Amino acid sequence: MPVRPQLTLLSEEEIQRIHDESLILLEEVGMKIQSQTALELLATAGAKVDFEREHAYFPKSLVEETIHHAPSSIILYSRNGEPALHLEENNIYFNPGSAATHLLDRHTGERRQPKVADVIEFAKVVDSLPHIQAQSTALIPADVPASLSDRYRLYQILCHSTKPIVTGTFALDAFEDMQGLLEAIRGSPKKLREKPLAIFDTCPSAPLQWSELTVHDLLLGAKAGIPIELISMPQLGATGPITLAGSLVLHNAESLSGVVLTQLAAKGAPVIYGGSPTAVDMQYGTARLGAIESIMLTCAYTQMAKHYKLPTHGYLGLSDAKLGGDSQTGYEAATGLLLAAMAGMNNVAGAGMLCFESTQSYEKLVIDDIIVGMVQRFILGLSITEETLALQELREVGSKGGDFLRLRHTLNWFRKEHYLPGELVDRQPYENWLSSGALTSGARARTSVETIISTHEAIPLSKSQQQDSDAVVKRFMKRYNCSNLPNFSP
Amino acid sequence: MTTDIVSSIRDELINCQTDVVLDLVRKGISEGITASTIVNKGLTAGIRVLGDRFEQGEAFLPELAVAAEIMKQSLEFLEPHLAKSVDEEALGTIVIGTVQGDIHDIGKSIVATMLTVAGFTVHDLGTDVSPEVFVSKAKEVNAQIIAMSALLTTTMERMQETVDLIAHENLKDQVKVMVGGAPVSQQFADKIGADGYGVDFNQAVAIAKRLTGHTKE
Numbered sequence: 001m002p003v004r005p006q007l008t009l010l011s012e013e014e015i016q017r018i019h020d021e022s023l024i025l026l027e028e029v030g031m032k033i034q035s036q037t038a039l040e041l042l043a044t045a046g047a048k049v050d051f052e053r054e055h056a057y058f059p060k061s062l063v064e065e066t067i068h069h070a071p072s073s074i075i076l077y078s079r080n081g082e083p084a085l086h087l088e089e090n091n092i093y094f095n096p097g098s099a100a101t102h103l104l105d106r107h108t109g110e111r112r113q114p115k116v117a118d119v120i121e122f123a124k125v126v127d128s129l130p131h132i133q134a135q136s137t138a139l140i141p142a143d144v145p146a147s148l149s150d151r152y153r154l155y156q157i158l159c160h161s162t163k164p165i166v167t168g169t170f171a172l173d174a175f176e177d178m179q180g181l182l183e184a185i186r187g188s189p190k191k192l193r194e195k196p197l198a199i200f201d202t203c204p205s206a207p208l209q210w211s212e213l214t215v216h217d218l219l220l221g222a223k224a225g226i227p228i229e230l231i232s233m234p235q236l237g238a239t240g241p242i243t244l245a246g247s248l249v250l251h252n253a254e255s256l257s258g259v260v261l262t263q264l265a266a267k268g269a270p271v272i273y274g275g276s277p278t279a280v281d282m283q284y285g286t287a288r289l290g291a292i293e294s295i296m297l298t299c300a301y302t303q304m305a306k307h308y309k310l311p312t313h314g315y316l317g318l319s320d321a322k323l324g325g326d327s328q329t330g331y332e333a334a335t336g337l338l339l340a341a342m343a344g345m346n347n348v349a350g351a352g353m354l355c356f357e358s359t360q361s362y363e364k365l366v367i368d369d370i371i372v373g374m375v376q377r378f379i380l381g382l383s384i385t386e387e388t389l390a391l392q393e394l395r396e397v398g399s400k401g402g403d404f405l406r407l408r409h410t411l412n413w414f415r416k417e418h419y420l421p422g423e424l425v426d427r428q429p430y431e432n433w434l435s436s437g438a439l440t441s442g443a444r445a446r447t448s449v450e451t452i453i454s455t456h457e458a459i460p461l462s463k464s465q466q467q468d469s470d471a472v473v474k475r476f477m478k479r480y481n482c483s484n485l486p487n488f489s490p
Numbered sequence: 491m492t493t494d495i496v497s498s499i500r501d502e503l504i505n506c507q508t509d510v511v512l513d514l515v516r517k518g519i520s521e522g523i524t525a526s527t528i529v530n531k532g533l534t535a536g537i538r539v540l541g542d543r544f545e546q547g548e549a550f551l552p553e554l555a556v557a558a559e560i561m562k563q564s565l566e567f568l569e570p571h572l573a574k575s576v577d578e579e580a581l582g583t584i585v586i587g588t589v590q591g592d593i594h595d596i597g598k599s600i601v602a603t604m605l606t607v608a609g610f611t612v613h614d615l616g617t618d619v620s621p622e623v624f625v626s627k628a629k630e631v632n633a634q635i636i637a638m639s640a641l642l643t644t645t646m647e648r649m650q651e652t653v654d655l656i657a658h659e660n661l662k663d664q665v666k667v668m669v670g671g672a673p674v675s676q677q678f679a680d681k682i683g684a685d686g687y688g689v690d691f692n693q694a695v696a697i698a699k700r701l702t703g704h705t706k707e
Contacts, residue, residue, distance in 0.1 A: 171644075205594070211642075235596070237551075237552065238596045239596060242552075280551075282550035282551040282552060283544075283547060283550055283551070284690075284692060285551060285597070285600055285690060285691055285692075286690075
C-alpha cells in the first residue's frame with residue numbers, strides 16, 4: 001500500500017494539552033447559550049446552568065463521556081439514493097464555499113449580487129465537475145425576498161443537481177422548510193434519516209457563545225438525524241486570541257460544546273467537527289481565509305477532531321484576492337487544498353470562493369477543480385510494486401537502447417500513474433501558446449465554463465419529487481404572502 | 491516640567507505604555523497642568539501620530555486599540571477636571587453602539603477607535619443599545635452623530651427605530667445617523683433614512699467627516 005502523505009502539526013502531548021485546556025475553559029468559563037431547551041438538556045445532564053444569564057458550565061466528565069457517542073462515520077447519499085460521501089477517516093471530498101453574497105459575473109467581470117438564475121447556472125457547473133463531490137447553497141439570491149432566500153436556493157439546487165448538499169439557514173423557521181424539501185426528495189422523514197442528502201452548518205459566535213438560531217438548528221438536526229456541521233470561527237486577535245494555540249483551544253472548546261449538545265439532543269446524532277477560523281489583517285480588519293495561519297489552524301483543529309474520531313470539515317481552498325484567475329487566487333487556494341488533503345479533512349469547503357468568503361467565481365471554481373485533481377493524485381502516493389518498479393523495462397531499454405515511449409508498459413500505466421488535467425492547465429510549448437491566443441488562466445477558465453454550461457444536462461427530479469418539493473415551496477410562499485419567485489413554475 | 495510631562499504622555503501613548511501614561515496623567519494633574527492641555531497636547535497629539543503611522547502601514551489595529559483604551563481610561567480620570575464644554579479641537583462628538591439584541595462589537599469598536607484617532611470625541615455605549623439610550627446619550631453629550639452597528643439581519647431593524655425616534659424628538663437637524671455591519675447595505679441605509687453607510691471601518695472616518703462638514707477636498 002502506498003504511504004498516504006500526512007500532515008502533522010501537533011504532537012501527541014500537544015493534542016492532550018489542547019484537549020485539557022479546552023475542558024478547563026468549558027468547565028470554568030463555560031458558554032453562553034441562547035436556548036432554554038439546550039440549557040435544560042445540559043442541566044439534566046449535570047452541567048451547572050444559570051438560566052437567567054443563559055450560561056452553562058460543562059463538567060469535564062460530561063464532555064468526555066458524551067463526545068464518544070458521536071459516530072465516526074457519516075455517509076451522505078446523492079439525490080438518487082447512491083452512497084456518495086463517506087465522511088470518515090482520511091477520505092476527502094470537496095464542495096464550493098457556502099452562502100456567498102456576491103458573484104463575479106463571468107461575462108462582465110463585475111462583482112454583483114447573484115440572482116436565482118445564477119444559483120441554477122452555478123449549480124449546473126458544480127454538478128458537472130469531476131473533482132467536486134458535493135454542492136453547497138453557494139450563492140444567496142438577491143432577487144427573492146430576503147426571508148425566503150435560504151430555503152429557496154436549496155430548492156433550486158435540488159432541482160438541478162444530484163450531488164449531496166451542504167447548506168444552512170438564516171432564520172428560525174427555515175430549518176423545517178428545508179427539512180421538508182429534503183423529505184420531499186427522499187419520500188419520507190424515515191428515508192431521509194436513512195440516507196442523508198444534506199448537511200446543515202451551524203456556527204457558534206466566538207468567543208464561547210451559541211446564538212438562538214444556531215442552537216435551534218443544531219437541536220432540530222440532531223433529533224432528525226440530519227448531519228450538523230459545527231463551524232467554530234474565531235477571528236484571531238478579534239474574537240479569539242491572537243496566538244494560534246490560544247484560538248485552537250477556543251475552537252476546540254466551542255466544537256466540543258457543540259458535539260455535546262447534539263449528543264444530548266439525540267445520542268448518536270451525526271455531527272461533523274468543522275470550522276472557519278481566520279487570521280485578521282491588522283491593517284484592514286479583514287478576515288483572511290487565504291492567510292497561512294488560517295490554513296495552519298484549520299489543519300491543527302482537524303488533527304484534534306481526528307483524535308476524537310469525528311468526521312471533519314474546514315474552509316480551505318479559498319482566496320482573498322478579487323479575481324478568479326489571479327496569481328494570489330491560485331497560490332492561496334492551492335496551498336489550502338493540498339494541505340486539507342494532507343490533513344485528511346473529510347469535507348473541504350471553499351472551491352470557487354474569493355474575497356473573505358463573500359464572493360463566488362466561475363473561473364476560480366473550475367481552476368479549483370483542477371487543483372483538487374492534482375491534490376487527489378498526490379494523496380494516492382507513490383505506488384511501489386513489481387510492475388511499477390519497471391525492472392524488466394529498465395533492463396530491456398538499458399541493454400538494447402531505444403525509448404520507453406513505445407513500450408506496452410507505458411501505454412498500460414500512463415493514465416493510472418498520471419493525472420491528465422485537460423485544457424485548463426497550460427502545457428503547450430511557448431510558440432503554440434502564443435499562436436493559440438496567448439491565453440491567461442482566467443481566459444481558459446471562462447472558455448471551459450461556457451462549454452460546461454452549453455453542454456451539461458442536469459438530471460431532473462422525478463415527477464413525485466418535483467410535485468412534493470413544489471408543494472413545500474408553495475407552502476412557505478403562502479406563509480410569507482409571496483405570489484411568485486424567479487424560475488418557479490410548478 | 492510641564493512640557494516634559496505632556497510630551498512624555500504623547501510619546502508613551504505612541505508606545506502603548508498604558509500604566510506609564512496613566513501615571514503621568516495623574517502626575518500632571520497633581521502638578522497643576524490643565525486637563526485640557528493634557529488631552530490636547532498629550533493624548534490627542536499622540537493618537538494623531540499613531541493615526542498617521544497607521545495610514546502609512548507602520549502601525550496597526552492592535553496599537554490603535556490599546557491607544558484608544560489608554561485614551562478612554564485617561565479621559566475617565568480627567569472627567570472631573572475637564573470643563574463641561576466640548577473640546578474645541580475635536581471634530582465633533584459621536585455616540586456609537588451595537589443595536590439592541592445584538593452582541594457583536596468588534597467592528598463597532600474598531601470604528602470607535604478610528605473615529606477617536608481621527609479626532610472625534612467618541613462615546614462608546616457598547617452592545618445591546620436601545621434606541622432610547624442612543625438618543626438620550628446623544629442629547630446628553632450634544633452629539634452630532636449617532637453611529638450604529640448590527641451583525642444580525644434580525645437586529646438591524648432596530649436602526650429604523652432609532653432614526654424614527656430622532657425625528658420624533660425633533661433632533662433630525664442636529665443629529666446625523668451613520669450605520670454599518672455585515673447585513674447592512676446602502677439600500678437598507680437609504681430605506682431607513684440614515685445619513686451615511688460604510689461597508690467597513692475603512693470608510694467610517696470619511697463618512698463622519700462628511701456628516702460634520704469637515705470633508706477635505
